[in-house]
Amino acid sequence: MVWIYTFITFLPSYLLSWVSRSDGIFYGTEEERAKRAKARSVLGRPEGPYRAVSAIKRLATMLQPGVDTLDKMFEYAAMKFPHRDCLGTREVISEEDERQSNGKVFKKVVLGDYRWLSYEETYTAASQLGSGLASLGQRPKTNIAIFCETRAEWLIAAHACFMYNFPLVTLYSTLGGPAIAHGLNETQVTHIITSRELLETRLKAILIEVPRLQYIIVVDNTPTSWPGYPRGISVHNMAAVQKLGIRPENDYFLKKPLPLPSDIAVIMYTSGSTGVPKGVMISHSNILAGITGMAERIPNLCEEDIYIAYLPLAHVLELSAELVCISHGCSIGYSSPQTLADQSTKIKRGSKGDTSVLQPTLMAAVPEIMDRIYKNVMTKVEEMNSVQRTLFILAYNYKLEQLAKGYSTPLCDRFVFRKVRSLLGGQTRVLLSGGAPLSAATQRFMNVCFCCPVGQGYGLTETCGAGTISELWDYSTGRVGGPLVCCEIKLKDWMEGGYRSIDRPHPRGEILIGGPNVTMGYYKNDPKKQEDFFVDENNQRWFCTGDIGEFHEDGCLKIIDRKKDLVKLQAGEYVSLGKVEAVLKNCSLIDNICVYANSDEIYVIGFVVPNQKHLLALAERYGVRGSWEELCNSKTMEELVLKMLTEAALAAQLERFEIPRKIRLSPEPWTPETGLVTDAFKLKRKELKTHYQDDIERMYGGK
Missing domain, CATH: 3.30.300.30 (ANL, C-terminal domain)
Structure with a gap:
């Protein structure tokens, strides 16, 4: 069967490969790809610093000349793509409780189509909200917090803050009460943007611990009155604040001060995996440098792309991904882990999940979610009869072999992997993985069964999420690619762990990231105690990640250890x-x-x-x-x-x-x-x- 299939498809594949070569998109065999340099050591030393081949002369700092702040970036996008779909949200048709066989009751929803705001409408909504916040006493360079799930209103509120130069304090929607109170008190916010559910279930209980808080803006439209809140706190709906912003006497848009590239755009509180969350200060120029580096690794990114947003927007990966999409006129459809696929926990049986309706072309995921998809599909493969299982494994191994040679397998994709591919809507062309290492088995599975490349990335909140992303034509596993065009990476010897830059066959050491994407440090943290940040003799800022890596001959980085995870x-x-x-x-x-x-x-x-x-x-x-x-x-x-x-x-x-x-x-x-x-x-x-x-x-x- 394999021989017959190869014989039938050889001539079309051969001709297509030559067409691809003439278009400059044939990526060659796995061996050829491995020899192609992704990064080089600028000074020729084994420890680096290493830069992307396309950025040897100069690190990139912005997408378009003169667009050096986030408000300018959004204004540029709104003017270039005014009538394109920008932010989409699915309509909730019905909700009902469904009792499971074990007696537990789950809330299930039936959702309709996506309803869209255009770029022009989104820009107007953000400017009105910013003006309304200013009329409620919010001032430039004064912190404002957002404590909300991932949804369209989150990004509208963020752009309102970028426009009016309100530093945005981001807090995870799953943080506990003490961590929320810590973030709000440390940043001394008087205004917070939240959702009705989080206000009533999480925020209300700690209001007495946050004495400076005066205004709560709820992104939901109902209810319109909010009784029972402590004295001195007023609660407003987002729509009401926007109406306040368009009153002639409250029109702050024309007189608002423009932010500078060096101004703080976001104070992003980490998820606190090692203790009390720390607020990372991120400037406009940091974010723009980071998304410039990310955009360069996504080929043919344009206004035809659709991105599905469901990861926490308080995480640097999701915020950066959405801002990359905004800068290129893409459409962003909102989802959640509970409604992502047809089989997701909140989707009523028989109705469609968000990927089926949206059919995204771009998607970001953390390895935990990809591992879950991989295990679910492989479990179903094990349940197949012997003939089906044999055919699936045969097709899987055949495609792996063809990918290594640089060839595609259109018939396998159509007849064997189409059903698996439909789990993510069937149109996905780029998957970006970040947040943690992705296992080799899962990465190979996603490449084969979802018929699209997986770009494995590495970055931290302290580097604006930017560090490395593997080239999409690089199917090697266990590596995170070369440095992005916005930064450079070098290795520092860690003698205690036995890692040195002179190690053979590959130099090893602690990963240091430097460049315009390295952030300003931790909020209200003594600069002397921020030993992980330093500035070199060229006035370039660096961050010591605590991760141990090794550089391969082609300039790709592999994460091999972490200082804090090493126990003797x-x-x-x-x-x-x-x-x-x-x-x-x-x-x-x-x-x-x-x-x-x-x-x-x-x-x-x-x-x-x-x-x-x-x-x-x-x-x-x-x-x-x-x-x-x-x-x-x-x-x-x-x-x-x-x-x-x-x-x-x-x-x-x-x-x-x-x-x-x-x-x-x-x-x-x-x-x-x-x-x-x-x-x-x-x-x-x-x-x-x-x-x-x-x-x-x-x-x-x-x-």
């Missing part, structure tokens, strides 16, 4: 917790895992969120009975899962001392709402350690 066991061996977790998460039994090691002990332990379907199948195979909670608390099931984990670890060539000797199965998944992971699904190790303290003592023999 009692016998002297170093264990990289993140590395072990990345390997073990590929096991089908595992939905999530946190590896823990105490320096006073000789072995590693782990906390595991098991995959429900696979754990139940394992229990049935070995005759273990009980409820879900009873199975997770079963000593027998712990031993069975640990045995399979050990086999997976040995197959992946982990060292014996890296493999957990004892585990604890968790019946509850880790979500941002539980406080055990961040909004980007990064592990909160401190909170996990506290949560499982009794189990840690048990697994370490009562110590």
Whole structure:
């Protein structure tokens, strides 16, 4: 069958490849792509600094000449694409409660089509909101907070703040009360923009702890009156504030001061994976440099593209991605993880999820979501009959082989992978992964089954999300690409961990990112204590990431470790917790895992969120009975899962001392709402350690 298929498709593929070559888009074989330089060391040293080949002479700082602030960028887009769709939101047709077989009740929704605001309408809405906020006493260079889910109103409010030079304090919608109060008090805000749900469920309870707060602007249109709030606090609907802004006596648009490139645009509070959230000060010029670097890695980005927005806008990846889209006239359709696909938790059975309706061409995702898609599809493959499963695996391996040669597989894409591709709407041409390392298995799966390249990126809030993104024609796994055109990267020796720039075959060390995208530091943090930031002799700002990387011959970066994730066991061996977790998460039994090691002990332990379907199948195979909670608390099931984990670890060539000797199965998944992971699904190790303290003592023999 493979021979016949290859014979039939050879001539069309061969001719198409030559057409592609003449258009300059043939990317060559995997071997040819690996030899092509993505970045070079500017000074020729193994530690760098490394720059993208196209930015050897000069780092990029902005998309268009003269467009040096975010208000100018949006004005440019509104003038160039006035009637194009800008922001879209699905209409809610109905809501109902659906009782599950286990007795739990979930709220399900039926959603209609997307309703769109044009670029011109969005620009007008933002300018009116900014004028209305000014009429309520908000002043330039005075902080204003936004505490809201990802939705169109979030971005409208952000652009209003950029226009009127109100530094925007962003807070995750899943932060706990103390963290919210900390951010609001530290930035001394008097105005906050939020949603009705978050106001009533989260914000209202801590208002007494935020004495400076005076105005709450609710993005929902209902209700119109807000009784029962503490004295001195007034609550307004966003629409009412916009109406206030268009009154002739309150028209602040003509007399508003223009922001400077060096002015603070955003104070972005981190998700707090290592303690109290810190506010990162990001200037207009920082953001513009960052999105310039990102845009250069997305080929043919234009107004025909549609982006689906569902990640937290308080995260630098999502905010940067949406601003990249705005700068190029793309359409942004809003979604949420609960309504993303037809099978999502809030979508009523039989109705369509957001990807099916929107059919996006661009999408950003964190590895946690991609891993989930990969495991769900592979579970369905395992359930196929032997003929279907064999054909799928055959097509999968055949396409992998063809991708390595630089060829496409149109018939495989059409007849085998079309159904998988339709999970994301069927039109996706670029997937951008960021926030954490993406496993090789998941990356290969997305490239093959979704028939589009996956650009794996690396960046931090402190670098405006910009650092590296792999070239979309580079299908190699485990690497994050070369530096973006807005920054450069060098390696710093870390002797304690044994990483040096003179290591062979690849130079290794702590990753330092420098360039115009490196932010201004932490808000109200003593500059002397901000040792992770420094300025070099050329007046360029640098950030020490704490991540360990190595540069390959073609200038691509690979993340191999993290200083904070490295634990030294009692016998002297170093264990990289993140590395072990990345390997073990590929096991089908595992939905999530946190590896823990105490320096006073000789072995590693782990906390595991098991995959429900696979754990139940394992229990049935070995005759273990009980409820879900009873199975997770079963000593027998712990031993069975640990045995399979050990086999997976040995197959992946982990060292014996890296493999957990004892585990604890968790019946509850880790979500941002539980406080055990961040909004980007990064592990909160401190909170996990506290949560499982009794189990840690048990697994370490009562110590």
